[in-house]
Each structure stands twice: as C-alpha cells, then as structure tokens.
Amino acid sequence: MLNWLLDPLGYEFMRHAIAVGIVVGILCPIIGSYLIVQRMALLGDVIAHAVLPGLAIANFLGIEILLGAFVSGIFSTFLIAWIRSQTRVKVDAAMALTFSVFFALGITLLTLLNSRLDLKEILFGDILSVTAVDVWRTAFIAVLLLILVKLFFKELLFYTFDRFGAEAVGLPVNTLYFGLMAAITLTIIVGMKTVGVVLVISLLIGPAITAFLLVKELHLMMLLGSLLGVISSTSGMYLSYYLNLPSGAAIALVVFTLFFLALLFSPYQGLLTRPGGSRRPSCRTRN
Amino acid sequence: MLEVRHLSVNYRGVEALNDISLSLRAGELVGLIGPNGAGKSTLIKALLGLVPVDSGQVLLQGMPLRRQRQRIAYVPQRSQIDWDYPITAWSVVMLSRTTHHGWFRRPDAKSRQIVSAALERVEMLPLRHRQIGELSGGQQQRIFLAKAIAQQADVFLLDEPFAGVDKKTEGIILQLFQELRSQGKTLLVCSHEWGQSLRHYDRLLLLNRRLVAHGEPDTVMTMENIQRAYGVSVQPVLNRPVESFFSC
Numbered sequence: 001m002l003n004w005l006l007d008p009l010g011y012e013f014m015r016h017a018i019a020v021g022i023v024v025g026i027l028c029p030i031i032g033s034y035l036i037v038q039r040m041a042l043l044g045d046v047i048a049h050a051v052l053p054g055l056a057i058a059n060f061l062g063i064e065i066l067l068g069a070f071v072s073g074i075f076s077t078f079l080i081a082w083i084r085s086q087t088r089v090k091v092d093a094a095m096a097l098t099f100s101v102f103f104a105l106g107i108t109l110l111t112l113l114n115s116r117l118d119l120k121e122i123l124f125g126d127i128l129s130v131t132a133v134d135v136w137r138t139a140f141i142a143v144l145l146l147i148l149v150k151l152f153f154k155e156l157l158f159y160t161f162d163r164f165g166a167e168a169v170g171l172p173v174n175t176l177y178f179g180l181m182a183a184i185t186l187t188i189i190v191g192m193k194t195v196g197v198v199l200v201i202s203l204l205i206g207p208a209i210t211a212f213l214l215v216k217e218l219h220l221m222m223l224l225g226s227l228l229g230v231i232s233s234t235s236g237m238y239l240s241y242y243l244n245l246p247s248g249a250a251i252a253l254v255v256f257t258l259f260f261l262a263l264l265f266s267p268y269q270g271l272l273t274r275p276g277g278s279r280r281p282s283c284r285t286r287n
Numbered sequence: 288m289l290e291v292r293h294l295s296v297n298y299r300g301v302e303a304l305n306d307i308s309l310s311l312r313a314g315e316l317v318g319l320i321g322p323n324g325a326g327k328s329t330l331i332k333a334l335l336g337l338v339p340v341d342s343g344q345v346l347l348q349g350m351p352l353r354r355q356r357q358r359i360a361y362v363p364q365r366s367q368i369d370w371d372y373p374i375t376a377w378s379v380v381m382l383s384r385t386t387h388h389g390w391f392r393r394p395d396a397k398s399r400q401i402v403s404a405a406l407e408r409v410e411m412l413p414l415r416h417r418q419i420g421e422l423s424g425g426q427q428q429r430i431f432l433a434k435a436i437a438q439q440a441d442v443f444l445l446d447e448p449f450a451g452v453d454k455k456t457e458g459i460i461l462q463l464f465q466e467l468r469s470q471g472k473t474l475l476v477c478s479h480e481w482g483q484s485l486r487h488y489d490r491l492l493l494l495n496r497r498l499v500a501h502g503e504p505d506t507v508m509t510m511e512n513i514q515r516a517y518g519v520s521v522q523p524v525l526n527r528p529v530e531s532f533f534s535c
Binding site for chain 1: 363375
C-alpha cells in the first residue's frame with residue numbers, strides 16, 4: 001500500500017503535479033463557494049473560456065501569457081456586468097453570449113496569429129508540463145488569495161448574501177464585486193495548468209457544492225470544500241498514474257463521485273438519509 | 288429629521304417617482320401605501336441610495352444621507368433574499384455589525400452581546416444556530432428585524448414587513464414599532480395592509496409615482512385621495528377590510 005502511494009512520487013513531474021493539485025484543490029473550492037452562493041457558477045465557465053484571446057495575444061507579443069489571460073478574463077466579467085446594468089438581459093444569457101464570443105475570438109486569434117500555443121493543452125491541462133516554477137507561482141497566488149479572503153470575509157459574506165443590504169450600509173459593493181472577479185479569474189488561471197480550461201470548473205464548483213450539502217455556514221463550506229478538493233485532486237492524480245487516464249478528467253470524475261455520495265448520504269439533504277423519504281425536506285421550503 | 292426634497296427617479300426611461308418631498312420626524316411611525324407599481328419599494332431604495340436618483344436630495348439631520356448610511360437600517364422584502372444561502376440566523380444578525388467593526392476586525396464581545404439581545408427581543412435566540420432556510424416565514428422576518436435592531440440605527444426602512452407572517456410575528460413587530468418609536472427612532476413602513484391596521488401609523492404617505500396625500504390616517508384615506516391614487520371608486524376603507532380591491 002505504502003509503495004502504491006510512494007511509487008508515483010519517485011517521478012519529479014508527479015511530485016510537481018500533486019503539489020499543484022493540492023494547492024489548487026485548496027484554493028478552487030474556497031473561491032468557487034462565492035460563485036455558488038451568488039448563483040453564478042456558470043461564470044467560472046465564462047472566465048475559463050474568456051482567457052483564451054488573452055493567451056493568444058500575449059503569446060504573440062511575447063509577454064507573460066498569464067498576464068494576458070488575466071486581463072482577458074477580467075474584461076469578460078466587465079462585459080457581463082455592463083450588459084446586465086444597461087439592459088433587461090438576464091445574467092445567464094449575458095454569460096452565455098460573452099462566453100461564446102470570447103472563445104470564438106480566442107480560436108480566431110490563435111489561427112490568425114499563427115500561434116504555437118497548443119489548444120488541446122489549454123483545454124485539458126497537461127500535468128507533465130508542470131514545473132517547479134509553476135508550483136511556486138501557484139502557491140504564491142493561492143496564499144495571497146487566501147489571505148485576502150480571510151481579511152475581507154465578513155464584507156464578502158454580507159455582499160454575497162444581501163447585495164442591497166451591503167450597499168445600504170455603505171460597503172463599496174462595486175469594489176467588492178471586481179475584487180471577487182479578479183480572485184475568480186486568478187484562481188481559474190492557476191487551476192488551468194492542472195486540469196485545463198474545461199475542467200477547472202469542476203474543482204471550482206464540485207467540492208464546494210458537495211460541502212454545501214453537508215454544512216450550514218459559508219466558512220464551513222469553504223473549509224470542507226478545500227478538504228474535498230485536495231482529496232479529489234490527489235486521488236485523481238493517482239488514478240491517472242495507475243490507470244493511464246487524463247489527469248483533468250480523472251480529477252473531475254472523483255469530484256463528481258464525492259458529490260454523488262454526499263447527495264445520497266447528507267444528514268440534512270441526503271436522498272437516502274433525510275427525514276421524510278425522497279421529497280425535498282420541508283424545512284427548506286418557505287411558508 | 289429625515290428630509291426628502293424634490294426627489295425624482297427614472298428607471299430605464301420610465302418615470303418611477305416624480306418630485307417627492309416629505310419629512311419624517313424622530314419618534315414617528317409612518318406608513319407608505321399605494322397601488323402596485325406606485326414606486327413604494329423604489330422610494331425606499333432611493334432613500335437608501337440603491338437606485339440612481341435623477342434629482343433631489345435626501346438629508347438626515349441636515350446632512351446628506353449618503354455620508355451617514357450606518358444610521359439607517361433596511362429590512363428588505365423577503366423575496367429579495369436567497370433563503371438557501373449557507374448562513375445561520377446568528378450570522379445574519381451579526382452582518383449588521385460589519386461597518387461598526389471596520390475592515391479587518393472580527394466581532395467583539397460588545398457586538399456579540401448586542402446581537403444576542405436583538406435575537407432575544409424577537410424571541411429567536413433559541414433558534415440562532417438554524418440555517419435561515421429552516422425557519423418559517425415569520426421567523427425569517429424576525430431575524431431581519433433583529434438585524435435592523437442590532438445595527439443601532441436612527442431610521443428604519445421596512446419593505447412589506449407584514450407580508451406572509453404569522454400572528455405571533457405580527458404582534459412582535461407591532462410591539463417593536465412602539466418601542467422604537469418611544470426611543471425616538473423614525474420608522475417608514477411600506478405596507479399593503481388595509482383596514483384597521485392603518486390606525487397603527489402616526490401618519491400615512493399615499494404614493495402613486497407622486498405623493499398623492501400625506502397626513503394622519505383619517506385625513507389621508509378619503510375616497511377622493513384613494514380614487515386619485517388607485518383610479519377606482521371604493522368605500523372609505525378605514526372601517527372595513529377591502530384587501531380584495533387592492534392586491535399590492
């Protein structure tokens with residue numbers, strides 16, 4: 001058993017991949033919790049695809065591609081906020097439109113600029129390519145974001161729970177919104193490396209909604225989500241090593257398995273364990 | 288004390304409020320009534336600075352309200368809140384202390400005591416560890432009242448606090464209004480309650496885009512005023528419940 005666990009660690013690329021997996025596994029559910037409670041889980045998907053034009057342009061200009069990705073991702077959130085504020089278009093429609101436009105623009109730019117960026121690697125991640133520098137950079141961004149979440153926790157709780165109430169007492173809601181968008185964009189960019197653009201959403205949303213089924217408070221959702229995120233990313237890596245699966249896909253499948261177990265066995269909301277059989281529990285309905 | 292001067296609001300090109308001027312005194316319980324779409328919620332949101340105002344001023348003791356927002360407590364309509372949010376009753380009430388603590392600070396002992404007393408006041412202390420979705424409609428409303436109390440504000444703006452609440456909660460709310468009034472607080476309550484319940488208010492504001500009438504309940508609820516606000520002909524409403532006429 002011990003050998004089974006230690007064997008993959010003999011390879012440097014696996015050590016790096018697992019280290020990044022742990023960091024991303026902690027970070028993603030914490031930031032993802034904010035997306036879930038604001039009913040904006042799709043926004044993760046939008047940003048994940050919206051980084052593509054930035055990657056293409058930065059690669060063409062020879063500047064840091066993560067910077068390009070960040071600017072491009074943030075810009076998509078501005079566009080959504082602008083469409084929302086100026087029209088009657090609902091947020092889901094604004095997100096769907098923005099997401100497809102940015103992705104289309106990204107693919108077009110990659111072709112036009114004759115980019116050597118590997119679209120498959122961006123979309124699905126490539127753990128083999130994770131370097132020691134990547135590990136440190138990911139860890140640095142994660143620590144920075146976790147400190148910010150800790151510092152602004154009560155303001156962000158107020159803002160995400162009751163936006164109007166927060167604005168009414170004078171909290172700077174626009175600053176909090178774009179701070180949150182920047183945090184989400186950064187998280188997606190660091191997560192991309194391990195699981196790719198398409199599957200980073202699974203680590204952002206999956207462990208956090210699993211925790212949502214099990215606990216009653218946001219900070220507990222984040223803590224439990226992180227634990228589940230780490231379990232998902234490391235066990236996904238081992239599955240990928242032993243069964244020769246793509247790492248991102250393996251992680252996403254573990255994430256869903258944990259969610260499904262919580263769905264069946266959650267003490268409050270589990271399909272098999274909640275009081276009153278298979279109905280949604282009455283305590284959650286309004287009267 | 289709270290003074291509104293020539294307030295006008297347009298929302299996406301539609302006139303929502305036109306030239307509203309009014310003043311609310313300390314220790315006064317004022318009811319805000321009017322038909323659906325009259326701009327009751329918009330007026331409350333404009334007072335709070337939550338919707339862009341085209342012209343006009345809102346002053347609290349002669350100073351713009353924008354600079355002293357902590358002094359005004361807001362109880363939103365229940366439909367505005369996501370009751371599935373992972374937060375307990377205690378934490379909701381503690382949110383009211385956010386700006387008192389300032390950035391980077393955790394709740395202190397004084398705040399915990401204030402939150403505890405506020406929950407006790409609305410008889411919700413034993414249920415403080417419940418997730419808010421596990422509470423009944425009346426209990427949820429009481430949590431938001433406790434939140435308003437714990438903010439220790441001078442002005443209270445309440446949007447439909449009686450909507451869908453039980454008798455017990457209604458009693459607690461009315462009693463609380465009297466207490467706050469005797470403490471010199473100002474209360475503006477948006478309501479669609481009719482009949483006898485309007486007598487609880489010191490004054491009524493009858494709104495339909497513009498201020499149709501204001502003053503004591505008996506002088507406001509005349510046939511003529513109601514016709515002007517609602518555009519229908521009804522009997523004087525203070526003596527009988529006419530909820531069937533007005534579904535606000």
